[in-house]
Amino acid sequence: SQTIHQWPATLVQPVGSPLSLECTVEGTSNPNLYWYRQAAGRGLQLLFYSIGIGQISSEVPQNLSASRPQDRQFILSSKKLLLSDSGFYLCAWNKVSSYNSPLHFGNGTRLTVT
Amino acid sequence: AQSVTQLGSHVSVSEGALVLLRCNYSSSVPPYLFWYVQYPNQGLQLLLKYTTGATLVKGINGFEAEFKKSETSFHLTKPSAHMSDAAEYFCAVTTGEIQGAQKLVFGQGTRLTINP
Numbered sequence: 001s002q003t004i005h006q007w008p009a010t011l012v013q014p015v016g017s018p019l020s021l022e023c024t025v026e027g028t029s030n031p032n033l034y035w036y037r038q039a040a041g042r043g044l045q046l047l048f049y050s051i052g053i054g055q056i057s058s059e060v061p062q063n064l065s066a067s068r069p070q071d072r073q074f075i076l077s078s079k080k081l082l083l084s085d086s087g088f089y090l091c092a093w094n095k096v097s098s099y100n101s102p103l104h105f106g107n108g109t110r111l112t113v114t
Numbered sequence: 115a116q117s118v119t120q121l122g123s124h125v126s127v128s129e130g131a132l133v134l135l136r137c138n139y140s141s142s143v144p145p146y147l148f149w150y151v152q153y154p155n156q157g158l159q160l161l162l163k164y165t166t167g168a169t170l171v172k173g174i175n176g177f178e179a180e181f182k183k184s185e186t187s188f189h190l191t192k193p194s195a196h197m198s199d200a201a202e203y204f205c206a207v208t209t210g211e212i213q214g215a216q217k218l219v220f221g222q223g224t225r226l227t228i229n230p
Binding site: 034044047090092104106 | 150
């Protein structure tokens, strides 16, 4: 069976510090990968998605970036965090070329920027 | 562009009562619709989905939803609420693949509270 792992579960970082959140998927190959952010009291916002190694699409311009160095690894990064980057970050995957394939989410990383 | 509106950010029902969570969508093409549930400090779990075919969709944990094209709605129901149903529920819409990926648009979420 497929599993998705995200770490760390919680993170407290000062403004201006760098960020690296990691997500890995097991039990499948060539998945679509996604990063979502959930701000307090708001819905989920799609940040990035990837359909293959090195292929990243950005949905929202901001000081975050994403990379996919391996088939089942997705990394969310920032060089300098802002207070507004605080939120709950969720990684998700689904099958490539399956239009009704639901997203499978990790347990998320709660980021607090102080 | 697609959009989703969930009516009511908070819904409270008594244990054993009917649960009704409302979702309306906007889409210029036939949509694919999903309901997800999120328990505290966890990711989202798929409850059910509508793609094509039967408009009444049954999901896990006794939930079901009905796609009504004329009303552009996809409301989530459960006949009898259980304490374990307390969670946040998200409705989402997609019109299929974009560049090989599926881009879901989520509603703002509805927090369901169950009163004993």
